[in-house]
Amino acid sequence: MTAPQEPMLIWERPEPPSRPAPSPLSRERIVRAAIDLADRDGLDAVSLRKVAAALDAGPMRLYGYLSTKEELLDLMVDEVYGEIVPSGPAGDDWRAALRDLARRTRQATLRHEWFADLLGGRPQLGPNALAYLEAALASLGDTPLSAVVQVVSTVNAYVLGAVRREVTELRAERATGMDEHAWHVAKGPYLVRMLATGRYPAVARFVHGADAEPDFDEGLERVLDGVAPLVSGGR
Missing domain, CATH: 1.10.357.10 (Tetracycline Repressor, domain 2)
Structure with missing residues (x-):
């Protein structure tokens, strides 16, 4: 019997293939929009619905890139750590x-x-x-x-x-x-x-x-x- 595979974390999951759309998405754009919202209005302003609206996209489209708000927060935190780590x-x-x-x-x-x-x-x-x-x-x-x-x-x-x-x-x-x-x-x-x-x-x-x-x-x-x-x- 094959052992069940462990679920991949957000860092390991590939993004969905890009496709033509009025508002192209990527994890990078989603995270940037969420950070902009949090910088302006605090964490309470961050939701998948509000991030989707900021990107002029339907909320369901975001679920191809992440599964939960907790994953979005993890991505936001890691983006800020990227500002902290020295380059050399x-x-x-x-x-x-x-x-x-x-x-x-x-x-x-x-x-x-x-x-x-x-x-x-x-x-x-x-x-x-x-x-x-x-x-x-x-x-x-x-x-x-x-x-x-x-x-x-x-x-x-x-x-x-x-x-x-x-x-x-x-x-x-x-x-x-x-x-x-x-x-x-x-x-x-x-x-x-x-x-x-x-x-x-x-x-x-x-x-x-x-x-x-x-x-x-x-x-x-x-x-x-x-x-x-x-x-x-x-x-």
């Missing part, structure tokens, strides 16, 4: 390589804020996402595998948390019409009254004594300093 080899400086990937991830996320909502969770398996992972892992050379996992996971966790916070702040600013200064002006008097009660001494020390919060690069350097002892040779 990383070289021998592991810090420079991971720093470059982190900065490129942040820049891509600020161009495509919805990307932050789809990061994390199960690993992405598209070719560009795998190329990103390959670049991160290869940068660590002959470092033991257990340490490689810790280094890459720690740096990725920092980047994910930092960019999600930044995107959240940008969204809040747009939703409320308040930038950070206006927010502090509006909320400051309340905070002063609460700290004057004496119930929050640690918070008061932080508010009155802390400098400005470290920016993305400063935080990243602290993380790289922290994982450096795990890297073979400290390259």
Whole structure:
């Protein structure tokens, strides 16, 4: 008895043959249209129906190129990873390589804020996402595998948390019409009254004594300093 074949993922399935039509389609055009919608109006604006309308095509035509909205989201994420992966080899400086990937991830996320909502969770398996992972892992050379996992996971966790916070702040600013200064002006008097009660001494020390919060690069350097002892040779 022949064993059933495993289903091919979207990355492996060929596109249907091209055919004359008023609106020619391809996975590339579909993904580009979906990204444009998400960039403009957020992920909630992305549906197969809306993408088809943007391409002046019937929704059923899209099902020749992908089967579900989840597959479309996977393709969108991988397209953004294609913007992150550097075009050349990383070289021998592991810090420079991971720093470059982190900065490129942040820049891509600020161009495509919805990307932050789809990061994390199960690993992405598209070719560009795998190329990103390959670049991160290869940068660590002959470092033991257990340490490689810790280094890459720690740096990725920092980047994910930092960019999600930044995107959240940008969204809040747009939703409320308040930038950070206006927010502090509006909320400051309340905070002063609460700290004057004496119930929050640690918070008061932080508010009155802390400098400005470290920016993305400063935080990243602290993380790289922290994982450096795990890297073979400290390259």
